[in-house]
Every structure is written in C-alpha cells, then in structure tokens.
Amino acid sequence: MTPLVHFDEVCVEYDAGREKTLALQPTTLEVAKGDFIALVGPSGCGKSTILKLASELLAPTAGHIFFAGRELGAEPVRVGMAFQSASLLPWLSIRDNVMLPLKIVPPFREHYRAKRKGEYRDRVDALLAQVGLLDFADKNPWQLSGGMQQRANLCRALVHDPDLLLLDEPFGALDQFTREELWSTLQDLWMARGSTVLLVTHDLREAAFLANRICVMSARPGRIIEDRQVTTPRPRQISQTFRPEFVSIVEQLRELIVHAPAAPQIPEAAQ
C-alpha cells in the first residue's frame, strides 16, 4: 500500500544570506494513513523542519515528498497545525477561534456564510464538548487557563478533518499534570477520528505514551537514526507509563539521543 506521506531522500539547507545551514540530511520516512508518529531528537536537529516540509511551508532543497503517491503540491493537502503557544485570536470567542479553519479551508469555506450558525457551529461544539470546553465556547481566550487554551488549539487544528495533523511540541509549556491530561485527550481524539499525526516533542514519556512509532533523530544536520514501534495496546493509561517495560523504552530512547553519534557530514556545497 502506498504510504500517505513519503519523504524520499529529502534534504534541507537553510540559506540565510552568506551562511548556509544544513538542517536535514537526506532523510527517508514513510507515514501510513492513520498512524501516529513521534519525532524526537536533540534541539536543532530538524524536527520542526520536517513539519514545515509536510505542511508545504518549506520546500525541500533536494529530494521529493509524496502525498498519497503524488508529489506534494500537485493538489492541496489538508493540514492542521498546532504549536507550543496556543496563538488563539484574542478578539474571537473560543468557538469562533475553533471555527476559523472552516472559514479558510476548502471545501468548507464556500459554505461558511450559510452554515456558520448551523452545521459548522454544531460541528465545533461537538468537538469542544469532546475536550470538555463546551462551557467555555463563548469565552475569550484570555479567560482560559493555558491547558484549556491548548485544548482549543488542538480543536482548531482538527476541526477541518485534516489529512495530516502536525503538532510541534504542543504541550511543551504546560505543567506535568495538565500535560498528562492532554495526552489522554489527544489519544481519545486520535482514536475517535483516525487522523494521521506527526508529533514533535522533547518529552520521551509523551512520545512513548502517544505514538505508534517513534523516530529518533541525530544532532544537526539531522537524520533518522532509529525507528521504533510502540505496540502497547490502546487506550493506554497514564499509570502504564510508570511500568518497567515502558520506563525501559524511555531509557533506551534517552540513551540514543544523548549518545547520538555525531552524524557523518555529507560534503557541503561550496561556501
């Protein structure tokens, strides 16, 4: 079966004036539809870069990216994205914030005017109810706690049923308890919707709890040095993360990242 997303020997070099930074060595990664992949690795190894490639915010310097067998960019891919800062729009209510993608992404946008008070509103409210935010739908973002804002951020990234959900350290700024709560929320959302998720994180417990596959990257210029399956059945419980087999996965990942061999440099282009 063709993978949903296929990075084929993709390489990225940032070109900031005279200085060139090789961010990603030729990297190959296949993402199956409905999979949940976590990307972990030392800071600056190119994790965010991979997400930017998948969302077409950035074009690869070399190599190809395929979506459902066709080169990325050939036809629009529906993407949802969320970052560490919730970046909700303060002048809109939570409901309107979550509805924003329906105003912008086709085919929803064509019917936005007609349906925003009916069908779309119900759709948003159902999603908000799922993450326990329905009572706050009419509030403005600053009236919510950080964890609640991040829930709304997740909803905004999901409301238009994206083919690909890209999360860049979404829980990085939250305290441990809130973070764990949100892991469960995300797991529930994923199980209910069957989205395909690429999650970048620094938290190895988070990666092991949430993902089906964990891709470990080397230091910059990054490449994938380990691709590991996590087969623990779903739904997983937070308490499971303290069991020995789970702890050993986290330890092994940590060893890999800390002792990641300095990647052999491929010859750089003339400076």
Next chain:
Amino acid sequence: MTPLQRKFASAALIVGVFAFWELVCLIFGISDLVLPRPSQILSTFIEYAPAIWPHAWQTLYTTMVGFVFGVAIGLALGVLIGSSKLAFDTAYPLLVGISSIPKVAVVPIFVLWFGAGTVPAILTAMIICIFPIVVNVATGIATVEPELEDVMKAMKASKRDILWNVGLPRSMPYFFASLKVAITLAFVGSVIAETVASNKGIGNMMMIASSMFNVPMVFAGLLVLSVLGVALYAIFSLIERRVAGWAMRKGS
C-alpha cells in the same frame, strides 16, 4: 480608593490647578497682558462667544475633513506597508522623511498651490495625522506572531485571508490608539495653517488678537482648542473601548 472616588479626586485636582493659577495671578499681581487669569479667559470667552463661534466652527471643520482624509489614506498605506516587504522598504523612509519636515514649512507650498484659506488647513491637518496612523496600522499587521502565520499558511490561507482574519483585527487596537493621537495632531495642523494663511479659524483669530495685545482673547482661543481636543479625544477613546475592548482584557 473606589473608581468613583478616584474620578472625583482627579476632577478636584484639575479644578485645583486652575484655582492655583487664578490665585498666583492675583497674589503676584500678574498683568493680563502676560498671563490672564482663568476667570478672565472664561469671561472673555463668554463675552465674545458669538464672534468666536464661526472661527471655532471653521477650525473644527478643516480639522475633521483633514482627519477623515488622513485616516483613510493612513489606513490604506498602513495596510499596504504592513503586508508587503517591498512597500515597507520603499514607503517607510519616505514617510519618516516627510514627517520630519516641520509642518509650518509646507503651509506656504499649499498656499502657493491652492491659495490661502480652507484647503491648506485641511491638507496640513491631513498630512500631520497620516504618519502615526500608518506606523501603528503597519506595526499591527506586520507583527503577527510567526507561529500563528504558520498555522494560517498550513491551512493554505491566502495573504488576503491572513490580512482579513488576523492582520487587520489585530491592528485595530493600534489603529484606535493612533486615532487619539491623530485627532489632536490634526488640530495642530489646522491651526498652524490658519495662523499662516487664512482669514478664518481659531488660529487666525488668535493671530489677530495677539497683534492687538488682546491676550485674554488669545487664551480664549487656546481654551476653545483644548476643549475641542479633549472632547474629540474622549469620543475616540470611547469608540476604541467599544471596538477594540478585547485588547484591554476586559470581559466581553
């Protein structure tokens, strides 16, 4: 202090300042040719109100017309500059250059082009209030958080979508804050032009009064200007709070 007490205290303080002024003038016997007392200014104002009124009206008229044009042009330029790097690099130095020219220096040019009277006053008011509006609107639009921009671009939002849904609403608090500055600047512009080249308006009235050493009348002109300024400032503060209240983090 409760908010009511605070308001009362600040009102009392303002009255106190005028009382102090009155007292100082009385105690030191300051001539009204140097510094008239507030009571003299007020009585002059009441006495000459019918004569002052058309001048005040003229100044208000030129200021408002200039302001409206200035806001329209400033908003359009601000959107343009805020959303295009090229426009920013071209227009910003030009704007800074223009706004550093003392406005008194441009009035004669306007008079040369359009003759003395209403038009130069409107134009001076206009150009003096464009700059703060442009800068504020452009800042609001250009400083959209990069992460939010990525979220929007990942949804394949067009530049127009981003401007309309994020840039413009986001720049509204900046815009309204600049309106308060712009309206008071617009008064400065009209009055400057009227002082130099007009036979009508508060600026012109003050010029004539000062040439006749009618100092209380000059101050009555100042009184009219500041009352108009404060009133318009208050109106725009009110609009600001209505339209961009979210930026002040008050309940919706």
